[in-house]
Amino acid sequence: GGPRPLPGQEVSVKVLGALEDGGLGERDPRLIFVPGHGDVVQALELGVPTMQPGEVSFFLAAFPYAYGRPGREPDVPPEAPLLFEVTLLEVRDGPDPQSLPPAVRLRLGSQRRERGNFHFARGDFAAALRSYRLSLRALDGPATAPPGPEEEEELREQRVKCLNNCAAAELKLGRAEEALAACEAALRISPDNGRALLRRGQLLAEQGRDAEAALVLRRALELDPASKVIHTELSRLAKRQSPPS
Structure with missing residues (x-):
């Protein structure tokens, strides 16, 4: 439990992304990013701010919300939807770059x-x-x-x-x-x-x-x-x- 991420806060998530054939297109045991900064696919940008620490969520992402029309070589084909399993591990204040x-x-x-x-x-x-x-x-x-x-x-x-x-x-x-x-x-x-x-x-x-x-x-x-x-x-x-x- 705990509060959802606020704008500007940094999150750590565990991510698995499954393709339609069951293969893994995404696997990261600890992905760190600030929602809204454009550093991750749209499914995570939009989905993770709705979560609470410790929560596990599933996001079925059409290709515009995953890796787009081109996909991502070599593991995500063009126009591929992905089913993301996301665990929100931690929320903390983002660092001041300076x-x-x-x-x-x-x-x-x-x-x-x-x-x-x-x-x-x-x-x-x-x-x-x-x-x-x-x-x-x-x-x-x-x-x-x-x-x-x-x-x-x-x-x-x-x-x-x-x-x-x-x-x-x-x-x-x-x-x-x-x-x-x-x-x-x-x-x-x-x-x-x-x-x-x-x-x-x-x-x-x-x-x-x-x-x-x-x-x-x-x-x-x-x-x-x-x-x-x-x-x-x-x-x-x-x-x-x-x-x-």
């Missing part, structure tokens, strides 16, 4: 970014963006234990990757201004990041800010002179700026 050591923040940030990539590959761009933002929350800000030089550099690299991924997800959601803001945040950390420069140049061009776009794209070309994409973007801008003959 109170964690740098190595743990890096691991947590990487896990959440990879989960975002999982959602992105399946076309769930809102869930991907949520995971990327949670990754940034783990990676950003001051920490009680200052990182060493190598950890600080890795934190910076992870932030830039995550911001670039945020920009990609925002674009998929049709939010160009938010995508541009994510690119600019990445460039404040790493001014010569080629991916952020290219996307920023493309977004500026789409807004008709051709002079700014050309400057950004020329800088991207200096960093990657062989890029066909950048050459194409600059050629398109040049044609647009040329007076009609």
